[in-house]
Amino acid sequence: MQELVSNNLKQVRKRIELASAVAGRASDAVKLLAVSKTMPAQAVREAYAAGQTAFGENYIQEGVDKIASLADLPLEWHCIGPIQSNKSKLVAENFAWVHSVDRLKIAERLSAQRPAHLPPLQICLQVNVDGGQNKSGVAPQDLLALALAVAKLPHLQLRGLMTIPEPADNEAQTRAVHRQAKELLDGLNKAGLKLDTLSMGMTSDLEAAIAEGSTCVRVGTAIFGVRS
């Protein structure tokens, strides 16, 4: 398993480098977030041994348990899944980043519950660019108001946007969603915010996402294998 995760990571890093080169972007312009949801803590240790330090978790309780059992390692934990109100405190206390904020109420709770001894929680707003029905995310027309409100919260630092395109039949369709996310980010910056993060691209669409300006790809399957 050790060797498998290590080889997979090498392959993914190569994909990111190649896609960045093709897009004419610097090779360090895209951060790799290893999505370890449903994977045992041991798999995270193996990825860490292969040089990976940033990890993403979807399910709050599972993530918090894993974070506790890996507290001996200097890892950076990102929450990328939906947050119910009754789980916001766990998120505020345990994670460095949250990519999945789509409501002011959750942002307010995260800010109020962020422990004073920790740095501000780094926030991306999840935006539902393509209007997928069963998906979390703020609608594009509500994004500016949410971003301006979240940017004012004291214990959060608004960094950018996250999006998950609906599965599409062709790459052009997926890329169009990535492009719209980039345009939304640019729009927020024109409105005076200072955002540097565009979290998009997973195992199947990371090249397309990088071509359209992703600064953070969230990759699970290509690193840890297929989830059961």
Ligand SMILES: *Cc1c(COP(=O)(O)O)cnc(C)c1O
């Ligand atoms: C599971 C998940 C990923 C990783 O997906 P893969 O296709 O396994 O790379 C990325 N982002 C989010 C929000 C996820 O839930």
